[in-house]
Amino acid sequence: xxxxxxxxxxxxxxxxxxxxxxxxxxxxxxxxxxxxxxxxxxxxxxxxxxxxxxxxxxxxxxxxxxxxxxxxxxxxxxxxxxxxxxxxxxxxxxxxxx
Amino acid sequence: xxxxxxxxxxxxxxxxxxxxxxxxxxxxxxxxxxxxxxxxxxxxxxxxxxxxxxxxxxxxxxxxxxxxxxxxxxxxxxxxxxxxxxxxxxxxxxxxxxxxxxxxxxxxxxxxxxxxxxxxxxxxxxxxxxxxxxxxxxxxxxxxxxxxxxxxxxxxxxxxxxxxxxxxxxxxxxxxxxxxxxxxxxxxxxxxxxxxxxxxxxxxxxxxxxxxxxxxxxxxxxxxxxxxxxxxxxxxxxxxxxxxxxxxxxxxxxxxxxxxxxxxxxxxxxxxxxxxxxxxxxxxxxxxxxxxxxxxxxxxxxxxxxxxxxxxxxxxxxxxxxxxxxxxxxxxxxxxxxxxxxxxxxxxxxxxxxxxxxxxxxxxxxxxxxxxxxxxxxxxxxxxxxxxxxxxxxxxxxxxxxxxxxxxxxxxxxxxxxxxxxxxxxxxxxxxxxxxxxxxxxxxxxxxxxxxxxxxxxxx
Numbered sequence: 173x174x175x176x177x178x179x180x181x182x183x184x185x186x187x188x189x190x191x192x193x194x195x196x197x198x199x200x201x202x203x204x205x206x207x208x209x210x211x212x213x214x215x216x217x218x219x220x221x222x223x224x225x226x227x228x229x230x231x232x233x234x235x236x237x238x239x240x241x242x243x244x245x246x247x248x249x250x251x252x253x254x255x256x257x258x259x260x261x262x263x264x265x266x267x268x269x270x
Numbered sequence: 271x272x273x274x275x276x277x278x279x280x281x282x283x284x285x286x287x288x289x290x291x292x293x294x295x296x297x298x299x300x301x302x303x304x305x306x307x308x309x310x311x312x313x314x315x316x317x318x319x320x321x322x323x324x325x326x327x328x329x330x331x332x333x334x335x336x337x338x339x340x341x342x343x344x345x346x347x348x349x350x351x352x353x354x355x356x357x358x359x360x361x362x363x364x365x366x367x368x369x370x371x372x373x374x375x376x377x378x379x380x381x382x383x384x385x386x387x388x389x390x391x392x393x394x395x396x397x398x399x400x401x402x403x404x405x406x407x408x409x410x411x412x413x414x415x416x417x418x419x420x421x422x423x424x425x426x427x428x429x430x431x432x433x434x435x436x437x438x439x440x441x442x443x444x445x446x447x448x449x450x451x452x453x454x455x456x457x458x459x460x461x462x463x464x465x466x467x468x469x470x471x472x473x474x475x476x477x478x479x480x481x482x483x484x485x486x487x488x489x490x491x492x493x494x495x496x497x498x499x500x501x502x503x504x505x506x507x508x509x510x511x512x513x514x515x516x517x518x519x520x521x522x523x524x525x526x527x528x529x530x531x532x533x534x535x536x537x538x539x540x541x542x543x544x545x546x547x548x549x550x551x552x553x554x555x556x557x558x559x560x561x562x563x564x565x566x567x568x569x570x571x572x573x574x575x576x577x578x579x580x581x582x583x584x585x586x587x588x589x590x591x592x593x594x595x596x597x598x599x600x601x602x603x604x605x606x607x608x609x610x611x612x613x614x615x616x617x618x619x620x621x622x623x624x625x626x627x628x629x630x631x632x633x634x635x636x637x638x639x640x641x642x643x644x645x646x647x648x649x650x651x652x653x654x655x656x657x658x659x660x661x662x663x664x665x666x667x668x669x670x671x672x673x674x675x676x677x678x679x680x681x682x683x684x685x686x687x688x689x690x691x692x693x694x695x696x697x698x699x700x701x702x703x704x705x706x707x708x709x710x711x712x713x714x715x716x717x718x719x720x721x722x723x724x725x726x727x728x729x730x
Contacts, residue, residue, distance in 0.1 A: 175419035204414035225399035229406035
């Protein structure tokens, strides 16, 4: 959905999103990195299972909730990428084990 | 942090930054809690790290943040980035999480400088992937150097809608159109305020320049649009609108919505500050004096969170709050307080001079305040529709808080940030009452997510 104006430079890091390896800039938030990978959705809603992508990018809408390094309900727009990070879509409500 | 701090500032935008530097200058102990990793808030987001070639694109107003950020770094104020404040008590205790640990700090005075959020934009289809707020796209531009990859349209009203369109065009995005709800009658209504706005004519010049740049780039501006809707199956593929009797559909991959910004009242609500309804822009703001003192003794407010006046005014209001804090601590007397603030208050009046014009030119459309279409989602978190809200009122829900019990509306993770204003308007309309009488959601802590682990770490 979004594209970078500049490719990640020498200090690029890699994260994994749903099994796909992404090369990202260390300044990016997880939400930005995920949007640049052009997914159809980053979570499904608890009520109806509707597909959502991040909306506000500033921590207000909570539509960017994703599972980051095994912990769900994290606002992807408020978390900076780290080398080796594992990011997964959040499916509905957060489970007890994530 | 166990010792008490004279002034705890929440928020790293222009108000917070200017307040920190000013307060430190008086010798007050200052801590600035910023949920972002670097200073700037939203308006000056990523100001310290943005590449040089982006600065020209983002504009001269953005550059003003660099000085504020540098002054903070040079000051003696304690700057704590990545600090998520989740509770503020009336006695000045602030609870926040940082580096995986919950912590508290006891403040002599708390300055809330958490700024504004965008007004909710409930049009049909606004929850579809591909629909974002204009501010969201601007964050991606500033902090990640990204633009929409496909075709993008911007819809709404207000200076930010114009600005993001111009910035995206300059960045090489494929901008299909700017759809503005502003019509001739708005210009007519705003005209009487033109004379008063002359001290702030710089804002007008910039606005006209943005329109010229957009048109020169070949982007079509449709004015007076109504009945905006995002169309698509599992993601947005077109934006629909009408003008008079004609209806148009423009294919897009991304739709950016913006209908103005409103004060972020989560903390002022959570601390039981009194609020008042500002009719011209239909939002709530905390009741405060010219120094930012609220109805709560230990809580002050500065910046757009006190009322939308823009970044320059925000910095000035931060300084006034700091001067007030110094006076309250007995570091300066009343004469000194007035002497130091005279010029600031004059400056402030200049920047505030544009507001009557802007507020009248860009009022939020009635359909955005209270969506007429019953199937339009109002509460994004719990997927409650406008029809669902009206039905609950018909069944007896008397206000936003009772509505929570009927529908779970407002009980999702965003805690009403995306639906609060809409719900108050819908309930008021359905009950035939004024919005100020209907009131707003009660906001309870934690106002940001906090984990059990972060809470447990507090006792260590």
